[in-house]
Amino acid sequence: MKFNSETETESDTQTVNLANFKVGVDNVIFSVDTQYNRLLVLLRKRKEQPHENRWSLPGTLVRQGESLQEAAYRTLAEKIRVNNLYLEQLYTFGDPGRDPREAPESFGVRYLSVSYFALVRYEEAELIAKPSVNLAWYQVKEVPQLAFDHNQILEYGYRRLRNKLEYSPIAFDVLPERFTLNDLYQLYCTVLGENFSDYSNFRSRLLKLGFLSDTGVKVSRGAGRPASLYCFDKVAFMPFKDKPLVFI
């Protein structure tokens, strides 16, 4: 085959057979239950073919005029009501054969899944439908075999969650406007495990960075000294944006 500057075009469109796609969105929705120190993921039992009666990640097909992120958010909003959340695109799975509806020999329609991961707090994530045999929070460590390649997507999302929490201020999207340093610490503990740092070191490191401001307001939760409510100062955080920053 000979190449010259005349052949530098997008090498398709006419001669070869292009794949046909349906595009869907699948969500890894994590919730942090700091009270019982559990990291949960929302699963839905499929009631249709293929993989009928298998647990799966909540997903949807993308509608006309709808952005990918909007589709992801819609899927989430149909399942839970929540005030504070973090949502970001994860990865796109689109290899041939990932959905049995595409017969490999027939080169039928391919099902492409753009996955998103979301993080919410369990305490404020209210399930719209009652928890049932068809929709449930599973502990990440205890998820069963899922439909399609959803175990792989979940694994991918879990890794991303831990990295994001360590290197980005996503915790402040998930917590309410005002929170105690212990709220923050518990969130980190639940996701990263207890041994990631001790509380006092966690405190001093974070406060030294200077983007958490003490509102002066105190809250008392049962026994013990009342805690200060802090809030995340976006302006003070600016200099850290885009810089590798460790939050441990």
Add this chain to the structure above:
Amino acid sequence: MKFNSETETESDTQTVNLANFKVGVDNVIFSVDTQYNRLLVLLRKRKEQPHENRWSLPGTLVRQGESLQEAAYRTLAEKIRVNNLYLEQLYTFGDPGRDPREAPESFGVRYLSVSYFALVRYEEAELIAKPSVNLAWYQVKEVPQLAFDHNQILEYGYRRLRNKLEYSPIAFDVLPERFTLNDLYQLYCTVLGENFSDYSNFRSRLLKLGFLSDTGVKVSRGAGRPASLYCFDKVAFMPFKDKPLVFI
């Protein structure tokens, strides 16, 4: 609207209008020219509508039976010949209106772009077609306005490249089997800038990690003491896999 456990299905398929998609792959192909300390990106001038005569990222539509990564690799292999490269999926852009061929009011076919980024060394990346007015390496700092949202994709890829280089062993996919520590250092310098670390600290930090083994073979390049050739020891690297690791 009332939800109960009977409505917990994928909320689409029948009633609402789903978007129709064409799925393409766009590549941010970086090359590191350590000799002149330049970071380059491969651009292609479009010779078709829309955005005729605009520079763009090399891309293609996905073929039947072809995985996304295969499509990305095919696009790359049509432009350059290379022995060592790093290739990974970047992000998926699929918002309505990103391609003018989709008339926003008509809800026509949507063009979804799964972007990939690649890293190669300029020294070994041989352009298959001669550099021409239609295909060229641009310095990342000097890229013109590109077609579609390709400037945004490039920006995204550039950020990912710097992060990956700092935290992952991608340099060893790009370098040949055996390389000098200076080769490695130059690569880092070109991507991250000269000030990221001084050479002697870079050396000792990397060698202390223990996954670079000295082959004993020396190479002499002009004047000066000959350098040892090292190779990346995959087995010795195993314990660091999946752990946050800084390579600076």
Add this chain to the structure above:
DNA sequence: ACAAAAGTGTTTTTTATACACCCATGC
């Protein structure tokens, strides 16, 4: 001999880690 590039070591500063201790509240 000397410039050039490779490689080693040493000092200083900063950051991480472990842990002891004080403070304010409910009961």
Add this chain to the structure above:
DNA sequence: GCATGGGTGTATAAAAAACACTTTTGT
């Protein structure tokens, strides 16, 4: 008073950063 959780400080270890110095080659 004392258990409980909030908050501060200090001593030690480890790592990052700066830089001086030695070693081996080509010319």
